[in-house]
Amino acid sequence: MHPAASIIAFTTLSGIGFGLLAFLGLGFPRVEGMSAFAFFAIAYLLAVGGLVFSTFHLGHPERALKAFTQWRTSWLSREGWASVLTLVVMAIFAAPLVFFGLRLAPIGWLGALASIGTVYITSMIYASIRSVPRWHHWSTSAMFIAYALSGGALLSGQVTVAIAFLVLTGIGQFAAWKAGDARFAAAGSTAGTATGLGGIGKVRLFESSHSEGNYLTKEMVFVIARKHATKLRSIALVLAFAAPVALLLLPFHHVMAALAVLSHLCGVLITRWLFFAEAEHTVSLYYGRTAA
Amino acid sequence: MTELPASTQRKLGLVIDLDTCVGCHACVTACKGWNTENYGAPLADKDAYGAEPVGSFLNRVHSFEVQPESGPAQTVHFPKSCLHCDDAPCVTVCPTGASYKRVEDGIVLVNESDCIGCGLCAWACPYGAREMDPVEQVMKKCTLCVDRIYNENLPEEDRQPACVRTCPAGARHFGDLADPDSDVSRLVAERGGFDLMPEQGTKPVNKYLPPRPRDEDIDVLAPFLQPVAETPSGFLGWLDRALEKL
Numbered sequence: 001m002h003p004a005a006s007i008i009a010f011t012t013l014s015g016i017g018f019g020l021l022a023f024l025g026l027g028f029p030r031v032e033g034m035s036a037f038a039f040f041a042i043a044y045l046l047a048v049g050g051l052v053f054s055t056f057h058l059g060h061p062e063r064a065l066k067a068f069t070q071w072r073t074s075w076l077s078r079e080g081w082a083s084v085l086t087l088v089v090m091a092i093f094a095a096p097l098v099f100f101g102l103r104l105a106p107i108g109w110l111g112a113l114a115s116i117g118t119v120y121i122t123s124m125i126y127a128s129i130r131s132v133p134r135w136h137h138w139s140t141s142a143m144f145i146a147y148a149l150s151g152g153a154l155l156s157g158q159v160t161v162a163i164a165f166l167v168l169t170g171i172g173q174f175a176a177w178k179a180g181d182a183r184f185a186a187a188g189s190t191a192g193t194a195t196g197l198g199g200i201g202k203v204r205l206f207e208s209s210h211s212e213g214n215y216l217t218k219e220m221v222f223v224i225a226r227k228h229a230t231k232l233r234s235i236a237l238v239l240a241f242a243a244p245v246a247l248l249l250l251p252f253h254h255v256m257a258a259l260a261v262l263s264h265l266c267g268v269l270i271t272r273w274l275f276f277a278e279a280e281h282t283v284s285l286y287y288g289r290t291a292a
Numbered sequence: 293m294t295e296l297p298a299s300t301q302r303k304l305g306l307v308i309d310l311d312t313c314v315g316c317h318a319c320v321t322a323c324k325g326w327n328t329e330n331y332g333a334p335l336a337d338k339d340a341y342g343a344e345p346v347g348s349f350l351n352r353v354h355s356f357e358v359q360p361e362s363g364p365a366q367t368v369h370f371p372k373s374c375l376h377c378d379d380a381p382c383v384t385v386c387p388t389g390a391s392y393k394r395v396e397d398g399i400v401l402v403n404e405s406d407c408i409g410c411g412l413c414a415w416a417c418p419y420g421a422r423e424m425d426p427v428e429q430v431m432k433k434c435t436l437c438v439d440r441i442y443n444e445n446l447p448e449e450d451r452q453p454a455c456v457r458t459c460p461a462g463a464r465h466f467g468d469l470a471d472p473d474s475d476v477s478r479l480v481a482e483r484g485g486f487d488l489m490p491e492q493g494t495k496p497v498n499k500y501l502p503p504r505p506r507d508e509d510i511d512v513l514a515p516f517l518q519p520v521a522e523t524p525s526g527f528l529g530w531l532d533r534a535l536e537k538l
Contacts, residue, residue, distance in 0.1 A: 059409020
């Protein structure tokens, strides 16, 4: 799949933003007044900023409000509702905390649950797509939530929890990559089933339907830089998990913490790039490209 | 609404004969022509005469080579357009309700004025049947020429999809696949029509007919191809003998 910058930014930033909101809702760190304002401002900037980026992906962003109508069937529509509702609930929790030092804890817990729920719903936009077998699996949601929790723990300064989540998410990501590599073949779609000619013999694209690229090949038959996947995966694991854990294990210093956050963010951006770039769509079978 | 109907009254669709298709792309051209000049945003092209032309099409013809275990390989031309699936994943993912499947005839359509151009439906389609228009930035797909098949301003023989009407080989058939007695349903039954990627669970309405086996019945005509005269006679015979003697 085409790794569009707008969607990579959306899932990365809003994931971390909602992760931070979850921790703030649970009272980690237990801040009030201006320091609470600072934490919530960062969380809202990330979450809302991510959502704004997602609209850059639209051909007609001026019609974006229509996307709230089909929540009965569409995970993308549900994502819109979940984001707005979560941001409202967290605002109801944050405002008394910031301005009056009043902690309405149950609303915070509800907001935390809603934040993780929103990340789950975001993940289902991808996990529900059967034609991309690599995504069509519960581990897609598990990893989105794990990334949100890791980033949230890191940004909220929960050092021990952050280390634990980072290590677990790193191991989980490695396992998800390995399992994901085999999923296209396991789904059973081949050039034979795509054309229905597999019963006659081996099917090979003889001549493409068009000489140049088209929307389908650009959007869904993206293969550029897949050959660097192993290197990029290694770099991502180091930046997203190994380096932040090492920095957190050093004696605490704000510079180290900031570096850990920055490194994690860069690493997550690379994993999200890979999430799209490595995802094989069944339409590639009509273009003579098979899963490696 | 993006909820799929539990069932549709009719299932209008295409039956495409892979045995007969000659790969001429006339259906591609007819489709592009009709759907550029009629319903919805025109099917745009960008950089049409430049180095990297791109454009939106609702129907494309791929050509495949099929190599059996033994014997020569076979070329199969393979037109592909929206299959108007009963369980259309492109419809349910649509966040705005722009995509829908009609209860009365099962046609899957896009209401372009509601489309936000998010592209999720194109991702959800396993077949690559939807393309974003490069100029209008709305999703385009086969309408089964909904503006032809019910159009009483057209002569009756033209009230079928442009691709079917134009096909010079008779490889494309249009009809109601929910009616077991329709021509298309009987064709599917007789020729062993099949679904594309059934494992994707989309339950396509459109069916494909397999190529007939080759190189088996060719001897039926062979006796007629025997040379009629083994030895020349008359003037040619004299010439033949005269030249032999030289």
